[in-house]
Amino acid sequence: MTLLTTMAQMDSVTIGLWVTGFMMALVIIGVRVAFAAAGAGFLGLLWIFSARMGFNKGLLVAMKMAGTIPHSKVSTLALSLIPTFILIGFLAYHAGLTRALFKAAKRWVGWLPGGMGVATVFSAAGFAAVSGASVATSAVFARIAVPEMLKLGYDKRFAAGVVAASGTLASLIPPSAILVIYAIIVEQDVGALLMAGFLPGAVSAVIYGGLVIILARTRKDFGPPVKGYSWKERFKCLPGALPIFFVVGIIVVCIYGGVGTPTEAGSLGAFVILCMALYKGMRLKELTGALMETAKLTVMIFTIIWGVLLYVRFLGFADLPAAFSAWITGLDQSPMVTLIFILCGYAILGMFMDAIGMLLLTLPVVYPAVIALNGGEAVTAAESAFGISGVGCSIWFGIIVVKMAELCLITPPIGLNCFVVAGVRPECSVQDVFRGATPFFVADVLTIATLIALPDIVLWLPKLMGFT
Amino acid sequence: MAGSAPVLTDRSPLSLADQVFHKLESLLNLAGGIVILLLVFLATANILGRWLFSLPVNGYVDWVEQAMAFLAFLGISYTQREGGHIRMDILVTHLHGRLLWVIELLSTLIMLAITLVLIYGSSLHFLRAYSIGDSSLDINLPTWPAKLVVPVSLTILALRLLLQCWGYVRAIREGGDRPVGVPLVADAASLAKSEAEAIMGDSDSTNVVEQP
Amino acid sequence: TVWNVSLWGKRRAFTENVEKLADLVDKKTNGDFKLKISYGGLSKAKENLDGISIGAFEMAQFCSFYHKDKNPTITVTELPFTKEVSLAKIADIYKKVYANPIVVKNMAQWNATLLMPTPLPQYNIISKTKPLKSLADFKGMRVRGPGGIMGVLGKLGAVKTGVPFSEVRQSMDSGVIDAAAFAPHAHLATKTYKVGKWATTNLNLGTANCPVVVNTDALNALSKQNRDALLGSVDEAISYYVDNYDNNTTGKYEKAITKQGLTKVTFTPEQTAELNKLAESVRADWIKKYAKKFDSQALFDFTEKLYAQ
Ligand code: NA
Numbered sequence: 001m002t003l004l005t006t007m008a009q010m011d012s013v014t015i016g017l018w019v020t021g022f023m024m025a026l027v028i029i030g031v032r033v034a035f036a037a038a039g040a041g042f043l044g045l046l047w048i049f050s051a052r053m054g055f056n057k058g059l060l061v062a063m064k065m066a067g068t069i070p071h072s073k074v075s076t077l078a079l080s081l082i083p084t085f086i087l088i089g090f091l092a093y094h095a096g097l098t099r100a101l102f103k104a105a106k107r108w109v110g111w112l113p114g115g116m117g118v119a120t121v122f123s124a125a126g127f128a129a130v131s132g133a134s135v136a137t138s139a140v141f142a143r144i145a146v147p148e149m150l151k152l153g154y155d156k157r158f159a160a161g162v163v164a165a166s167g168t169l170a171s172l173i174p175p176s177a178i179l180v181i182y183a184i185i186v187e188q189d190v191g192a193l194l195m196a197g198f199l200p201g202a203v204s205a206v207i208y209g210g211l212v213i214i215l216a217r218t219r220k221d222f223g224p225p226v227k228g229y230s231w232k233e234r235f236k237c238l239p240g241a242l243p244i245f246f247v248v249g250i251i252v253v254c255i256y257g258g259v260g261t262p263t264e265a266g267s268l269g270a271f272v273i274l275c276m277a278l279y280k281g282m283r284l285k286e287l288t289g290a291l292m293e294t295a296k297l298t299v300m301i302f303t304i305i306w307g308v309l310l311y312v313r314f315l316g317f318a319d320l321p322a323a324f325s326a327w328i329t330g331l332d333q334s335p336m337v338t339l340i341f342i343l344c345g346y347a348i349l350g351m352f353m354d355a356i357g358m359l360l361l362t363l364p365v366v367y368p369a370v371i372a373l374n375g376g377e378a379v380t381a382a383e384s385a386f387g388i389s390g391v392g393c394s395i396w397f398g399i400i401v402v403k404m405a406e407l408c409l410i411t412p413p414i415g416l417n418c419f420v421v422a423g424v425r426p427e428c429s430v431q432d433v434f435r436g437a438t439p440f441f442v443a444d445v446l447t448i449a450t451l452i453a454l455p456d457i458v459l460w461l462p463k464l465m466g467f468t
Numbered sequence: 469m470a471g472s473a474p475v476l477t478d479r480s481p482l483s484l485a486d487q488v489f490h491k492l493e494s495l496l497n498l499a500g501g502i503v504i505l506l507l508v509f510l511a512t513a514n515i516l517g518r519w520l521f522s523l524p525v526n527g528y529v530d531w532v533e534q535a536m537a538f539l540a541f542l543g544i545s546y547t548q549r550e551g552g553h554i555r556m557d558i559l560v561t562h563l564h565g566r567l568l569w570v571i572e573l574l575s576t577l578i579m580l581a582i583t584l585v586l587i588y589g590s591s592l593h594f595l596r597a598y599s600i601g602d603s604s605l606d607i608n609l610p611t612w613p614a615k616l617v618v619p620v621s622l623t624i625l626a627l628r629l630l631l632q633c634w635g636y637v638r639a640i641r642e643g644g645d646r647p648v649g650v651p652l653v654a655d656a657a658s659l660a661k662s663e664a665e666a667i668m669g670d671s672d673s674t675n676v677v678e679q680p
Numbered sequence: 681t682v683w684n685v686s687l688w689g690k691r692r693a694f695t696e697n698v699e700k701l702a703d704l705v706d707k708k709t710n711g712d713f714k715l716k717i718s719y720g721g722l723s724k725a726k727e728n729l730d731g732i733s734i735g736a737f738e739m740a741q742f743c744s745f746y747h748k749d750k751n752p753t754i755t756v757t758e759l760p761f762t763k764e765v766s767l768a769k770i771a772d773i774y775k776k777v778y779a780n781p782i783v784v785k786n787m788a789q790w791n792a793t794l795l796m797p798t799p800l801p802q803y804n805i806i807s808k809t810k811p812l813k814s815l816a817d818f819k820g821m822r823v824r825g826p827g828g829i830m831g832v833l834g835k836l837g838a839v840k841t842g843v844p845f846s847e848v849r850q851s852m853d854s855g856v857i858d859a860a861a862f863a864p865h866a867h868l869a870t871k872t873y874k875v876g877k878w879a880t881t882n883l884n885l886g887t888a889n890c891p892v893v894v895n896t897d898a899l900n901a902l903s904k905q906n907r908d909a910l911l912g913s914v915d916e917a918i919s920y921y922v923d924n925y926d927n928n929t930t931g932k933y934e935k936a937i938t939k940q941g942l943t944k945v946t947f948t949p950e951q952t953a954e955l956n957k958l959a960e961s962v963r964a965d966w967i968k969k970y971a972k973k974f975d976s977q978a979l980f981d982f983t984e985k986l987y988a989q
């Protein structure tokens with residue numbers, strides 16, 4: 001028997017494993033992830049079609065099929081939120097919103113033990129309400145908050161760690177590019193997911209803040225409080241930070257006041273912030289720079305989206321997600337244990353991969369499995385394994401898995417947020433930042449455990465709005 | 469990881485080709501950015517028009533869906549030139565000299581191969597829409613322009629990849645650690661730093677990677 | 681023989697004709713011919729015709745309004761004919777239209793043969809405004825609906841407003857749109873009835889045409905026995921579908937709007953006549969628009985006669 005006939009006779013799970021292994025090999029030798037996934041997806045399609053209709057026809061069909069995917073996958077209304085969310089972050093910086101916010105937070109909560117750290121956490125949470133990307137948020141605050149903390153004699157690692165961790169809040173608190181991506185992959189309502197992220201984001205911020213206070217109290221040299229701001233000074237700095245709340249207000253009013261849909265609200269926010277940035281004197285050169293960077297980041301994300309979806313298309317033809325979820329649901333243990341194993345898998349994978357790439361690669365297989373584990377898409381809360389209805393489970397799992405992916409931004413060896421902070425602050429080495437972020441890793445695990453134990457933190461707002 | 473990797477220049481034909489081509493790529497990327505800005509304006513016009521005058525933008529959803537391909541593809545070659553497509557560089561940052569350039573040449577050739585396949589497939593996808601017909605859901609916009617932008621952008625990417633192959637071949641022949649015309653492998657920290665600078669949009673900090 | 685079948689979403693009333701067909705074919709051929717149904721795994725809904733034309737899968741379902749220019753001929757059935765027709769009758773009309781040579785030629789461009797209709801009842805409107813008293817009340821109403829229906833209502837002053845399907849309920853709740861026109865299953869899916877105050881019962885300004893289509897080469901390559909099993913099961917699959925849709929989906933929808941206390945708005949014969957008059961120009965526009973591409977007048981007359989019978 002020749003190799004080709006052997007290949008043609010393999011079952012689809014074996015083919016799927018070979019192709020996935022091939023993709024991992026490409027990723028490891030440094031092929032850009034989007035193209036590694038697209039290449040593996042194409043080879044998989046070629047394999048499957050060749051087995052069905054012979055090599056020559058199979059090659060032609062596989063090439064034609066692969067060629068439909070890039071256009072088809074990006075032409076989706078909901079994905080238009082991603083460039084908008086990225087643009088908002090760039091513009092907010094130019095509008096001076098970030099500095100103003102940090103200044104206000106400093107005067108209001110600076111008196112706490114580790115007060116500047118608490119101020120960083122809460123101003124980052126505020127900035128998260130207009131920024132859609134974690135890495136961008138960390139970069140901005142590394143520039144603004146770290147020097148102030150060092151000046152006050154804060155521990156270098158601690159200061160860097162707070163900033164790296166606070167950046168991750170941007171992906172839970174809406175707007176969030178990664179939640180949109182999740183919604184697209186699992187075909188859930190984007191609005192529901194964005195709403196669901198809000199409370200967990202706030203809970204994360206509170207847990208971070210509490211952690212900072214505890215750390216500052218137990219270790220004397222960590223962070224002295226900043227005292228002596230009068231109430232007058234406190235109120236005086238508020239107007240500068242107000243625009244953020246104004247923008248958040250506009251978005252909320254837009255959605256609930258019947259002015260626009262959630263998809264449109266992001267654009268309206270971007271428009272308002274653009275006007276602010278122009279008013280603050282942003283020049284054409286800066287606008288062009290912001291547009292170039294937004295376009296580049298957008299292309300990067302979209303390329304990985306369609307590249308991975310080409311691989312996912314192959315998985316569809318190989319029927320692999322169904323096989324995986326059959327295996328998962330067939331495991332002889334409690335669903336919760338299985339879920340925790342899945343999350344541990346994410347923690348390990350996330351050590352090496354970036355958040356978006358990781359979710360795109362894994363969700364098409366893992367998501368159906370988790371839904372099946374809970375009892376299926378149409379299951380009621382009472383009959384389900386996790387006590388959540390089918391729709392609720394997909395929202396709940398989305399928030400958990402995004403929090404998981406965010407946690408991976410601060411774990412070594414590849415932790416994008418930590419790299420960014422070290423990159424902006426030459427005085428902090430990457431190791432310093434990772435060391436400083438370690439307590440926040442513990443806080444994140446705590447947060448995830450809380451979200452698993454109390455799904456209502458995630459589901460309360462979406463329920464209130466009539467989703468689920 | 470994302471970010472930008474520095475590309476060195478000199479007066480060789482390779483580097484000149486790289487720089488001229490980079491101008492074209494930058495223009496296309498900016499065009500993609502402008503499409504994003506226009507989308508923001510369109511959505512704002514749609515909201516305000518509907519809210520104030522009961523006059524929504526006719527076919528708003530269709531226009532957005534058609535615009536997506538432009539903003540997703542116009543900058544694809546620029547992003548490759550800047551080293552902006554996500555990759556895992558845990559292995560390549562540990563390699564040096566010829567071995568590194570051989571591996572880089574290999575991965576560039578793999579990218580080129582898949583890009584050529586996609587050019588063929590997406591051209592046919594465009595041709596079907598153009599010759600038989602295809603239109604958007606709400607106001608029947610023709611979809612072929614958006615479908616055409618895919619093979620065109622991918623062709624430009626393929627040319628960029630050819631240039632990079634040329635650069636790596638030269639690097640293999642000449643050896644050394646600092647070839648021109650290809651994205652250098654910076655270590656993760658400096659990559660992140662350049663990304664952070666891009667986010668700030670200012671240049672008051674020190675250089676990303678010291679130039680020779 | 682195994683055929684890949686590309687559907688989208690999840691199994692629902694809308695897909696029961698294909699599920700039943702797969703069942704029947706499997707039984708009739710003792711498992712020799714299987715239809716392997718995939719929900720969204722093989723293609724995006726709007727690219728199902730492309731996938732058929734490429735030969736990536738052998739059978740698929742699509743809706744003609746997704747991409748009118750891919751399939752201009754069958755959009756004739758979506759025109760507002762203002763006739764009260766049962767679901768079984770719609771299925772019958774579609775089947776005859778699919779066999780019309782003009783339509784067959786159009787689909788041949790995609791290397792496709794229309795196998796079986798997925799009939800849907802006429803669309804009706806659910807709205808959250810004050811219950812409609814006269815046709816004039818449509819003035820200024822923001823409605824999400826397909827082209828044919830909006831062509832007529834637009835003449836009464838309604839504003840066509842597009843929002844994504846997934847945002848329909850929330851858009852209506854918040855007032856971005858006042859009303860939405862759907863078939864019963866889509867009203868159930870979007871839960872518009874939870875927000876609305878009234879629902880029309882006999883709008884009769886058109887419905888969607890969502891055929892099940894097969895790759896022509898694959899159909900020709902089937903053994904005679906398998907081919908007979910496939911073609912011979914179509915009628916039974918349709919009647920199973922119609923029965924299920926009428927009793928379960930439409931029934932469930934009617935229960936839902938009654939339970940939520942929606943006011944039922946039924947147009948009088950005079951109002952229907954007025955709507956029909958407005959619809960006339962929509963139909964004439966259709967004929968004119970496609971006159972250059974195919975004999976649109978002949979196809980229109982053919983279809984109109986079927987509706988009139
Ligand atoms: Na955010």
Ligand code: NA
Pocket residue numbers: 350351352353407408409410411412413414415416
């Ligand atoms: Na990590």
